[in-house]
Amino acid sequence: MAVIPERRLALLGGGFSTDDDGLLDDWVLDQVRAPRPKVCFVPTASGDAPAYVEQFLAAYQARSCDPSVLQLFRRDLDDDDLRTFLLSQDVVYVGGGNTANLLAVWRAHGVDRLLREAFEHGTLLCGISAGANCWAESSHTDSFGPLTHLSDGLGVLSGSVCPHYDSEPGRRSSYQTAVANHALPAGWAVEDGVGALFTDGQLTDTVTRTPQAQLYRVEPDGDNGAKEQALPCRLLVPAHQPTPPA
Template identity: 75%
Template sequence: MSGGRVALLGGGFSTDTDGLLDDWLLGHARAPRPRVCFLPTASGDAPGYVERFLAAFAARDCEPSVLPLFSRKLDDDALRTSLLAQDVVYVGGGNTADMLVVWRRHGVDRLLAEAYERGTLLCGISAGANCWAERSVTDSFGPLAVLSDGLGLLPGSVCPHYDSEPDRRPTYRDAVATGALPAGWALDDGTGALFEDGRLTRTVTRTPQARVYRVEPDGRGGSEERALPGEVLGEDVREDLGEALGQPPGCG
């Protein structure tokens, strides 16, 4: 695939009061006044969640909208037209597994892949971060477990809430060590990661302590994690992400 961008969020309007991650996100939209569509599917289109999104983004220089699927009003043609017209698709948290089932039932999975190809910025928090990868760690089934049927727009695996839920780190690292999950990316709460054409190009954090990690097998039956440098939002600081990933100069 080409031209696609995905942003994984460890926060935003769902959890934060400072708005830093959402402002950072909108700064990467392709239009100066972007059209931003919220998909609250993972929460069952929870009204309170929708209201929080609309309140947060109505105050920004953008055109917010919401796509409910549990009370769907658009036919297939209108659904496609609406999604492909967006500059940003923002997916909320909730149950990743259930969300993917609903998306596939309505054909939203195919439309998101098409939007990705056309340059729409796809993003989200928690379930809205998991869904873009091939595989992830989820609590969709109760205890933490591997989810193997993500959309696959982002190669590898993803684990959100890496620092805030005690079982996430050991579960993810064990799954990568055993091969149940491919190598991938773990996000502390309060961080963001931008991928272009499947390649990590930027990481940010609301606090100096929170990080994005690369987690890989260590070749000895275990796994290893590398904390990646990231810009502290609100500060004029930017470290060399390419060097931390072992990329040659000039790579994103």
């Protein structure tokens, strides 16, 4: 009988582009069983910004993995090679930027369908900011300037996602309002520093690189408002430091 691979997705509130300690990047790689994981960075949301690509390569070439970059604004691969390339990856890491533009470009190139296929075959999908938003059915975004809702995500994660829940003015109140009035479905609010792993649609691990950062479940409260539930996060520490007692 064929083994059905786990479908896994990670929402990131940090990583190589924002943090110096590399804890969330190491945590991502720890989720992969391959001795040298293939990790593809997809910087579409930033318009394939060269500096962003350089940051990724500097961070991941220093790790035990085989990093690569998929650039769509100067695409080299035909459809068959693009499919082969994406389905060969152990990790697809999507960068931040503009969520709406990201989804539009992916759909123009068929990358949305290929990432769904990779997900079903066991590739770990992850990302920060727009790269976290894109996986959900809906998201809280500033893609259009003011904070608003976007309802046409890839839907590999049910519900909605809000990044930068603690660090950008207006995020918390705006997301709660959108959930309360059903502009967005119930979902996950990610503070900076947090990583959340979903396996087959269920939350299976929550970690943080800073003691105060949390993941929240935000739902309508049944009284025209919204309620948030803070979920416990395991504190990540550098490999040379002992794990703090629980």
